Amino acid sequence: MPIRRLAARERPTISFPLQAYAFEASPPAASRVDEFCAYLPYNAGNRTLVVEESGATVASASAIPMRQNLRGQVLPMAGVAGVATHPLARRRGHVRALLHQLLDEMRDEGHPLTALYPFRASFYERFGYVGLPQPRTAVFSPADLAPLLTAELPGTLNWERIGAGYPTWRAFTERCLAERHGFAVFPDFRAIGLRDRDDRWLVTVVRDGGTVGAVTYRIDDHGGELIADDLLAADPYARASLLQFFARHVDQVARIRVRLPADELPELWLTDLAVDVEARIARPGTPAPMARLLSLDALAGLPTGAGRVTVELVGDRWLAGTHLLDGATGQLELLGAATAGSGVPTATLTAAGLSALAYGVLDPAEVAIRGLGEVSADAAVELRRIFPRALPYLFADF
Ligand SMILES: CC(C)(COP(=O)(O)OP(=O)(O)OC[C@H]1O[C@@H](n2cnc3c(N)ncnc32)[C@H](O)[C@@H]1OP(=O)(O)O)[C@@H](O)C(=O)NCCC(=O)NCCS
Structure with a gap:
């Protein structure tokens, strides 16, 4: 079956529509093609392979050149995304062939690791992937963080839009990459999408001139929720500073919702903290990630x-x-x-x-x-x- 690597400029008309059909509400508005063009820069360095049949594209798969920490060593990692086959062409081996070639090429270019979010884990287990922990979501009232309001904590807080604070945030994720097992980051061309969308606040904890904690978040409404992304903290003081910041929203939002690594135990943070902690895995829709070694060089x-x-x-x-x-x-x-x-x-x-x-x-x-x-x-x-x-x-x- 003919497999071809797409040039970047071909994505808006060839691979993005196939992926949009698989992963988004559809049919799309006609203006969607313009939106696809706006995605282009954030996919610039990806490798996208497609299968073509009688001049039509029937399947596609992409790899993002990322980096990941494996037990302390930072290694190139191929993030597999946008795996989709046209419904009329499914179950004919297209994705199997695409994945083989995509991973061959990424491995040959020096990526000893690969990760993805599966539609069905057993499908990718056959390609050698194994499940990783799902992050937890903790939901609690800012009122229950009250004891932290009077805590004397080292360092200062900076608050800004992510559009302005992006370099600080990116530098801190690089520090997490160096220090934390499993942590993976996007290449620059993809990561700056967060800066350009500028739809988050950023709060950082600064101590001795360096960033030791960071979280991006948005607020959905007065009396609603403060919805935070991953709580990134280098130590318990930094985490307490970020929670203290959340506590100041007690008269503004009813709930704080924050994503946590699987080894965080919010029930141990404070006495009398009522908290729901959830790790939800559903098929299709909310998968836990998977990863594998592509080369023994990783070890x-x-x-x-x-x-x-x-x-x-x-x-x-x-x-x-x-x-x-x-x-x-x-x-x-x-x-x-x-x-x-x-x-x-x-x-x-x-x-x-x-x-x-x-x-x-x-x-x-x-x-x-x-x-x-x-x-x-x-x-x-x-x-x-x-x-x-x-x-x-x-x-x-x-
Ligand atoms: C899931 C999807 C990508 C599979 O593509 P495909 O081209 O039909 O897959 P293939 O024909 O290459 O299948 C490879 C193998 O997996 C099996 N398989 C395919 N879809 C499967 C499914 N949904 N569940 C279990 N096994 C499946 C095939 O039978 C085949 O088995 P074989 O190796 O024994 O012959 C396609 O159905 C699709 O686009 N779905 C919607 C989007 C999506 O879920 N993408 C995946 C995101 S991670």
Whole structure:
């Protein structure tokens, strides 16, 4: 089947309409094509592949060149988006062919990681992806934050529109990228869409000349909600400063709604805080993200415990072979299986199984239970040392 890479200028008439049909209310107004043209700059550096049949485009898929932190190392990551097939051409293998070629190309260009938001997780599990945690949404009354109003907290707050504060916000997300496992950011050409839409307030916490906390938000109405995006805080003081800022809205909004990483526990923030915490996964509509390794290069040099295990990788287009994973030096080394010697246990893993361990989302026993590999008790002990559980926080929403 003929697959072609689209030139950027072709997107408004070829791939955007196909994606809009799949992901938006339709049919669209005729003026929508002008709006598609306005999206162009934010897609400039994406790779978009399409399948053509008798001169018509029947399927498309794009990859955004992003960066992601994997256990402390920041690596190029292919964010897969805009996967859609025309309804008359579905179930004919178009997307399978597109994904194969798209991921081949992104891997060859140096992206050892990839992530996406699936329409159905099992569809992408077959392509080696594994589920990551869904961010939580916490909803509470600003009145319950009252004890924070009198707290003496270090640092000062800056408040501005995101259009003005964007460089500060972007710099702080770069800091989070460097420090936080799983955190991913867009390339500049895509990230500046937030600045250009200018439809959020930005509040930042500044301490010793540096930003230590940031949150973007909007207010829907007087007596309504303050709807915040991700609460980004480098430490508990920064988080408390942002919550203190929310507390000052007590006579203005009924509720604060804020997105949190999966390891935040708002019930421990304050005494008497009544809070609803929700992680909603629905199909189709609100998926939890997924990710996978595209290359074993992603593992070399990762900080690790002193485990030693042979892994045999099976059933995948991109990850194959038998490798010794050696954590003896505290930095993971990948060696030929022949160097293992006797007494080193072996695990058989699918790409999703290895990805689950690398991202820290599953214990080796869960990998086996989920059918993502065969892991003996001895191999599980070693794999736990090399890949201790960790909670990735993807952050970027695409
Ligand atoms: C989901 C969608 C992209 C699939 O495209 P497609 O071209 O029909 O997919 P393919 O024919 O390449 O399917 C690949 C495999 O997945 C299976 N598959 C396809 N759609 C599936 C579905 N909805 N559920 C489960 N399996 C599915 C196919 O049977 C095929 O299996 P095989 O490898 O055993 O032959 C398409 O239906 C679509 O555009 N849907 C609306 C938009 C959407 O949901 N996009 C995905 C966003 S992440």
